[in-house]
Amino acid sequence: MTHDEIRESIPGYALHALAPEDARDVEAHLATCAECQRELGVFEDAAASLAIGFAPEEPPAALRRRVLDAVRSRRRTGALGVGWTAALAAAAALIVVLAGVALSLEQRLGALTARVDSETQALALLADPASRLVTLSGSAGGRVRFVFDPATGRGALVATGLRNPGSDLVYQLWLVAGAAPHSAGVFRPSSGTPVIVAVGADFPRYQAVAISVERGPNGAARPSAAPVLVGKLGGG
Template identity: 30%
Template sequence: MSAMTHEEVRELLAAHVMELLLPEERASVVAHLAGCAECAREVESLRATSAELALAAPDRSFDARRCNGVRSRLLARTAADRDARARLAAGQLPEREPLSLRPPHATAPESAGGWRTASMVLAASVAGLILFGGSILVQSRRELAQARESESQRQRLIAGLIGPGVRLIELAPTERRPGSARMFWNQTLGAWTFLAYDLAIPAEGRTYQIWLITPDDRRISAGIFTPSADGNAIATTTYALAADSLTAVAVTEEPAGGVDAPSGDIVLLGAAR
């Protein structure tokens, strides 16, 4: 397209600030603006006008649950971002923007009096993440680079740990054996984050399974996990449960793949207060 005249450009400035021009038109306008102070001033005032158009949007209520959910996810992303920047500054990791932590829209309801197995994401054995004293250490750059999924798992983990609606359930071993665990229940997000330490590695063909125990003695499976070689594990899941519907969290040892109802010994147990 040949160079536009001043008058031709003037005709297009309103469309330009609203990003309505075709690429070649836009290129001509931008080139003209670089050398025309008058048009540049015109663009500034039209841009300000365009920006204010948004204020004409009809009022719509942003309901509290939705608003709080976005807030939690946003702040989890910023926390992860800050963490990533700090690691970048320390030369530890390539920079990568945290992804959105949006939970699924619909969480399957509990079946009446029945059992439900929620899909559990295992992080510890796959991603090389260890939670230690509240900070997340990345065991290996190579592992992180290989497992892109681990990044979103890490962010989901952070989202489950923070926010105003997080309850903590401490789990202790039921016998004289090593191990402990914590379950963070983010009631706003319906997110469950399970962190275990110093657990014995289960025997071949066996696994650990987490259970949410309700006041009417239902035992809802919250997934299975296998600790890493050092006995630590992180697992997360999402499941909507009413605030008054949790009595305890338990961990049992079960056949590999998990079971519909607890059958093995309770290894860890923690009461919900």
């Protein structure tokens, strides 16, 4: 879609009234178009004023506990030894988060490069005696390793020198169990800076990690193409 066609769809996007494929087109465009980002801000504000049109309902008190517990359990899965914590903090700052943030992410990555030697941080991960290391091989170039601890379910992908997948495209990481790959996040390579993607999973269930090239910024629900990199986990 052209800029003008996308622009016509921005109000509908703000109302979540686009078909999924159209929404993906808009998101891909938003990542690189400041004008459309500004427009979206205007329409999202207007949409938010509709949010207060719903009848006020009080959520059950028990829901609060469930939500806080769910978040806490996710937090605990991130709580490892001191070395891991530092590494994951660095990784967390670098993780590619979903939804059209490519620009601000690049800026943030640029800022971080100066003060965080993230490869050193990743080495803390690699140095943990309990963790296992898999090197992915394939056609995307670069040096891509996956380090994980089967006991705690903690892992991270560390990628350097991957070639640019092309504008509007991302690398998507998959955990493969039988014929059913599960998405473990999307990322774009960053020249000169290692990309670290933290992954929490029950690793013994999976046979392999794989990376495919998918449409940005959110990737795909299932791989749409053959993987460009694969590493065997030895599970399953």
